[in-house]
Amino acid sequence: MEDNLSWTKDHPVSRVQWVPIEQIFANDYNPNSVAPPEMKLLEISIQSDGFTQPIVVWKIEKGYEVVDGFHRHKIGQKIRLSHLPIVVVNKDRKDKSDRIASTIRHNRARGKHQVGAMSDIVLELSRRNWNDKKIANELGMEDDEVLRLKQITGLAELFSDREFSEAWEAGTDSEDIL
Structure with missing residues (x-):
C-alpha cells in the first residue's frame, strides 16, 4: 500500500x-x-557537500528576506553562487515583528544568542507594541x-508604560536626608 503524502504540501520544505x-x-x-573557524567550516561544507539545507525566507516586496540561514546566505555570496535554495514561510503574514519572531524561534531551537542582540530584539518588539507575554x-x-533582557537594554524606555509607587521623595534639606 502506498503512503498518502498529500499532507506534505503544507510544509515549506516540500x-x-x-x-x-x-x-x-x-x-x-x-x-x-x-566564529571565523566555524564560518570557514561552513564554507568548506557548502563547497564539498553542496547545500544540504535550504535558506528559510519570508517574501517581501523586493524579493526574499532571510529568516534562517543568514550565514549560509553570506557564504553563498562570498563564493559567488548565482542561485540559492530557499523555502518560503508565512506567506500570509507581512509584519516585521512576525519575521523577527520566526528568526528567533529558528535560532533558539538550535543554539545560543548574544545577550546584547537579544536585548535589542526585545526592545524592537516592545516598540512594535508587543507586550511581555506575547514576546515570551x-x-x-x-x-x-x-x-532580564529589558533590563539590559535600558529601563527607562522599556518600562515607561508601567506605574511605580512614589514611596519616597527626594528632599532638598540635609535634614530630610537624615
Whole structure:
C-alpha cells in the first residue's frame, strides 16, 4: 500500500526553489554570531557537500528576506553562487515583528544568542507594541528572561508604560536626608 503524502504540501520544505541570489536579502536583526573557524567550516561544507539545507525566507516586496540561514546566505555570496535554495514561510503574514519572531524561534531551537542582540530584539518588539507575554510566547522565553533582557537594554524606555509607587521623595534639606 502506498503512503498518502498529500499532507506534505503544507510544509515549506516540500516547496524548495532555487532563486537568483540578488533576490535574497539578509535581515538586520539576526542575533546569532558565528566564529571565523566555524564560518570557514561552513564554507568548506557548502563547497564539498553542496547545500544540504535550504535558506528559510519570508517574501517581501523586493524579493526574499532571510529568516534562517543568514550565514549560509553570506557564504553563498562570498563564493559567488548565482542561485540559492530557499523555502518560503508565512506567506500570509507581512509584519516585521512576525519575521523577527520566526528568526528567533529558528535560532533558539538550535543554539545560543548574544545577550546584547537579544536585548535589542526585545526592545524592537516592545516598540512594535508587543507586550511581555506575547514576546515570551512567540520567542520561547520565560517571563523573567524577557524582564532580564529589558533590563539590559535600558529601563527607562522599556518600562515607561508601567506605574511605580512614589514611596519616597527626594528632599532638598540635609535634614530630610537624615
